[in-house]
Amino acid sequence: MRFPEDVPVLSDDVVTLRAHTPADIDPVFEMCQDPEMQRWTTIPVPYLREHAENFLTEQIPNGWRDGGMWAWAIEYDGRYAGTVDLRDGDGGVGEVGFAVAPSARGAGVMTRALRLVVRHAFDVLEWDRVIWRAFVGNWASRRVAWKAGFRGLVVVPGGGKARGVRYDEWVATVGRDDALEPVGNWWKAPVVEGNGFRLRPFEPSDAKRIVEACSDERTQYWLPGLPSPYQLPDAEGFLGSRHENLATGEGVSWAIADAGTDELIGCVSLFDMTNRIDKTMAEIGYWLHPEARGRGVMSAAVRLVIEQAFKPVEDGGFGRRRLVLFAADGNTASAHVAEINGFTHVVLERSASPRRDGSFADLHGFDLLAAERT
């Protein structure tokens, strides 16, 4: 192929993919100064102007001429906004890589550009499958891939490499017969105002209070799955797994925060939302910082979560049909939260709740149906 004459222009109504020109060298150089670019991609660091020059005047034209790399400039709002490329393709399978300039992020530019190149890979290059790879933690990239229909995500420990260092990697793919649309739910935890508290997404600054709450003797007693002693890395792991639960649709956790200070006073979660046999249910779980106990905070927080859980997805809720809640025999405070919120006690599972000493307590099961609340 000839460069730039044979580079096809791909466009939806909003973004246009075209051949790079020398005028893109400066914006590429500028984009590559961004710390996110340096953290999540394999570009040289420090990134010099000559790197941009070489990429645009040597690597990209050679990629088109020889085959093996097909890179487009993304134009949005009349300007260069990023670069997207397809690579390899031997045997009908190749990879996609992309970056958007910081000033153009969050406007859906990359999702549009990704759909355009994936269609091109299937329809023109006749690939059967496109692979997306990102270092673990690159949530913006993962969300773009999810929105454009990539699926079957796996973690490959040490699968990625940048500047000689190995990183864990996410890999997902999309096949030629797949719709370029999201598979499954990626939840967001909405902010909900309560009386004297608010439910909000967790933040990294909550870690210290999580350690306090989860080190508490009563929390440790009733939640025997918690690490003991519970330390800062445990809280950081918990915070990281909140993102994962949202992204896989498995669950939604809210920080219960003081309305005045925004300090963390507890946690309430919906989980098991991708249950193998019932994808319309959720289990509710919770814990409270010891300072916040005895004021009815958890009963009120669970009431708000029930509303969110039963609200249809199209109205910003979670579309649940049935909620369940479990409390070990003897945990009267937890059972009270269920009962005051209208849950029905439906089962006593014998010897079902492990204790730290190796013995098992009976477990009370409660449920609440959306149908009985209308």
Ligand SMILES: CC(C)(COP(=O)(O)OP(=O)(O)OC[C@H]1O[C@@H](n2cnc3c(N)ncnc32)[C@H](O)[C@@H]1OP(=O)(O)O)[C@@H](O)C(=O)NCCC(=O)NCCS
């Ligand atoms: C990844 C990147 C290309 C995304 O470009 P973009 O044009 O902003 O992408 P979009 O606007 O189409 O979508 C980004 C989505 O990620 C979401 N997002 C951003 N940061 C996020 C985070 N920390 N957690 C969860 N979602 C996040 C945005 O909200 C948006 O989703 P929404 O529109 O549904 O709300 C851009 O951030 C970038 O260039 N990053 C640096 C380079 C890079 O990481 N390249 C990919 C290497 S694999």
